[in-house]
Amino acid sequence: MMGFELKLLFRERLAVIAWAGFLACALAAAVLGAAWAERHRAALAGHAADERFAISEAQVAATDIARQLILPPAPLLDLTIGRADLEPSAGATSFFAREDKLFANYELDGPVALANGRFDLAFVVVWLAPLLLIALGLSIASADRDTGLLRQQAAAPVGIRRVAVGRALLRLVLVLAPVALVAIGATLAAPAAEGKGQALALWLLIAAGYLALWQAAILFASTLRVRQEALGAGLLAVWALIVLVVPAFGSATAQALSPPPSRFTLIAEARAAEVAARDAAPDLLNKYMHDHPELLSAGSGEVEAWVKTSAMTGRQVEAAIGPTLASFEDARVRQRHVAQAFELLSPALLTHRLLADVAGTGEARFAAFRTAAASYHRRLKGKITSAGLVGQKLSRGDLDAIAPLRVEAQVGGSVAFGTLLLVGAALLLGAFGAHRFSPNRAI
């Protein structure tokens, strides 16, 4: 039956064109995604190997120490670029670094791709795949109803419910299979990464849950006694609502309810604090030495005055702008919460977030990276500031004793809940749609 149905479906030239177009989009997304990911990985590898950060001598002056801050490439970067093209994945800290400038001067990317979003496989799943499902789904029952064939099918022993559910499943497989094959191929072609297989399995499950939810909605809509074009227009309106309107309002509401503080204000605050701290540097240094009496006997070299001033100024500025920097993170967290509330209205928004979280390119991982980087910077500075102020040298062992930068984004629970929500909703709506496929209701 499936073979016959397939032949019937692809007898329509438009269906063949739509499916082939979709396949081409999936392949293009994989190629473009992989190309970008490769550039990203190469840049990070270059940064990791940068000799400015190498410690070749046994002992190094604290003021010469600089360490990289690197977020390892995401396991499924090739499939979902997510925030990786917008947020920094690499920075540096040193004796002279300040928390507000750990990531600096990275904003060179072409704005056109950033503004329009990346054409990656996640985009194909979230945006394009439902459109293909809608196009193919018009012939689940609606086309037959328009031509009167549905009445004849109802009289046949096989029953219209079985036919409709079978057709819906076939169309779902037709859309899901290319996505899955391309995703698996792209992941295999990418360099090995820890947890990649598990992430891919989850990524595919989320994609399948999302597309199954769409197909369930289409199956349900096919039970409505409306003409094919009205069904198509209606489903497209639902698509526009879910993929465009709700996310747009979600984003705008999140920004309106939890606006971040002004970056201009942050700059002005930091600079005013810098000038004030520069004037007070001698007093600050005296206080610091008073608080660290162990340093008075630890000196091993001459330290220039500007180094001391710089260290004290940096500390003071970090203390002054700390609350503002924290309020940026708070605003981002609150915005994410508002946006996540809108995910209940938009499975597209939910799926997009889940795919990015599983791929390792979601907002949560970048937030965790920023937090971990700031924390590592504070640990390192704690060690090298004291040493630098008295001209002490440090060994590689001293630096290795500092707890390394570790990024742990806690997304497991949220991903599990979201995935269950998608799959559960798909099963429920699918069962309800199938149930409605009785001759009384559907014809």
Place this chain on the structure above:
Amino acid sequence: MSAARAILAKDVRELRRDGRALLTLGRVLLLGIAALWLSAQRMRTAESARLEAAARERQTWLNQGPANPHSVAHFSMYAFKPQTSLALFEPGLAPYMGEAIWLEAHYQDPARFRAAEDATEARRFADLSPAWLVAVALPLVVIALGFASLAREREQGLWRQLAAAGVSSREVLRGKAGWLLAAAVGLAALVSLPTLLVSAGLPVPGDAGARWVLIGVALLLYAAALTGVTLAISAASRTTRGALLALLAFWMISVVLVPRLAGTAADAFAPVPPSLDFWTQVRKELREGSEERAKRLEAETLRRFGVARVEDLLVSFAGIELQASEEHGNAVFDKHFGAIRGAHARQQTLMRLAGLVSPAVAFRNATAAFAGTDAAHHWHFAGAAEAHRRAVVKALNDDMTAHARGQDFDYKADPRLWAAISAFTYVQPSWTVSRGALVDLGVLALWVAAAAASAFAAVRRWRVA
């Protein structure tokens, strides 16, 4: 009454009777007002914070007290990018290009703090603004209103009756096009014009009138192109169903697929080097030949001042060295930032080409350019900031050269020097910095011409049939 006008009157009457159309228009309008209100709130807050921060920044600069000019050059100042009221209508690429540039000594920095980084990822799904709404929703409204307009006449055989009454297919087309275009333009105007009302208090560029006229032309051409495409497809379709499906496919390709594909492809074909590689290369070139340059500079300076030793100079050689190092750096930055700017321009050119496939892309290219939120305007700002950086650093180095003899980095300049150095002020350029966007208007005009020709050709085939 001519046949075209009679058809127009009949279609408008039908539209009024059919509440769905008015409902659709109402919904789009409501969305537009909400979009505008939210954008206005955001911009007003950002602009007042910018002005406050700029004033505070100037005070900080003036209150530095006696200091060495070179340490002041390191501290330097910031250039804050202003937004104009037109960004309310079309934020364009501005949220992705940074809004503050540090004018520090030794380095040309890119603009920091991209607004999009402080927003959720949902923003990249859709950025609610009037221009976005026109680009995305207007085609849907035109399709909803017009997909059946010609296909139904043909499907239901009404065309035969009209032909029998002596009405030409051209007149039918003119009548249909008239009201559909009026509806499209009216809706675009209803979504766009309130921008003028809510933009009070926001900075207005000097040539705002010209910019609005050009945006108006883009709106008109976009509405006409959509009308033309809708009628052409409706006329060519045998059934209303076929017309609807084909038009929805057109919308999907034009509004959803092409902008993203073109943006990503532009980035792949005209790549910008990753920032980590960029700075590695810049640092390398800044260092290259530094010893030879220093020797050459010393010899040239001694010859110029007619002395045998640096100690005999009547000026500070440290100041001369610093300025020479800046000049070497400036050449390096011109080369590398020029390459970035070139890559951005090539990406824009590729987006222009994408306009040939998608009128929505051509429309957004044009509106971003005329609203002053495209890459060309950003680079104009970055250029002005860089020119100011070079002037500030040179003034400080010159002061050091003139007054720091024998003291060099221990010399402290009088704070009156800070007051003598002007704050960064920026005047929005004329729209002509983005005159390339006239090509986008040309592309939209091409769409209008091609769609109109296709529609006329399609109805001519009716007559033959």
